[in-house]
Amino acid sequence: MKYKIEWNYQLKKNQNVWFTSDWLDSELALETGEEIEKSGKTLDLSYYDEKGVSWTTKELKQLLVEVEEEPHDITIYFDGGFNKDTLEAGLGVVIFYKQGKKKYRIRANQLIHEMDTNNEAEYAAFHFALNLLEELGVQHMSCEFKGDSQVVLKQLEGEWPCYEENLNRWLDRIEKKIKDLGIHPKFSPVPRQENKEADKLASQALEGKNVNSRMLII
Structure with missing residues (x-):
């Protein structure tokens, strides 16, 4: 916060x-x-x-x-990669947070099937990030979400309309999860270069490489 x-x-x-x-x-x-x-x-x-x-x-x-002992000062980078030939999506998420006097980084990815578009992959990546926050025990905290899809972030923020039915279903799921966790989200579009770690994780998921790590930042 x-x-x-x-x-x-x-x-x-x-x-x-x-x-x-x-x-x-x-x-x-x-x-x-x-x-x-x-x-x-x-x-x-x-x-x-x-x-x-x-x-x-x-x-x-x-x-x-x-x-102090709860996760706080939380920043999340997310990205979704899409393979139009296989209709698979690779989801990549990087979470930075503090707990006690220490700083940590979580890196995780996931492969999911039956996706329609790259935008849907981005929504799925955001929802994946919320699931990771839930596993971390984040409740009633301010969280900054950073991604390189301005369309998705602006739709999540409510500034741009969303007309696609499947994306609206993702929006409903995301809004419910945010409400259940009680978090206060901030949406920050970033250049692709600044989001390269989440992008790499998404690509690795599409390649079948599973990543799930938590590291203390010195």
Whole structure:
């Protein structure tokens, strides 16, 4: 989860200025807020999460203690590859997250059959990512999903319409899973070059190479 800090800085008597920070990771937001408060000239400092909920420094510190051992600061890369000759799809997913004071990376892929289009493969890859998050025990967390299919991400975000019946079925399944997990999704289109690890996993699935690994990032 990321946070913005808003605070009222006291310049002189009866002269105050409001400041707002950029979006910051939870630990950096708390560290920054505590430094600002040490100035002794700050009034009404609050942290706002991506859902618009307001937190005091004490409340945020307690929250971070509670979630420290749960997966958090989660970023997911996904990609779907499609073989039109065999109607098979290769699904590739990479998940970065923190747990405790450590950072981890999950790499996984899957081969599925009876696909119709590349867009359907992308939807299936997104749904596969949600299943991995469920296995990881992610609940009520902010998650950023990154992929190189702008069409799929914009449809998931609700900005672009989806007229294909089979894709709408995937949308319904995905929306239900997101609701069941209680996660707050952020959809971020990225260039194919930035998504190459998930793309490689999808290609490996089509080649019959199964990958499922979890690695501690040093």
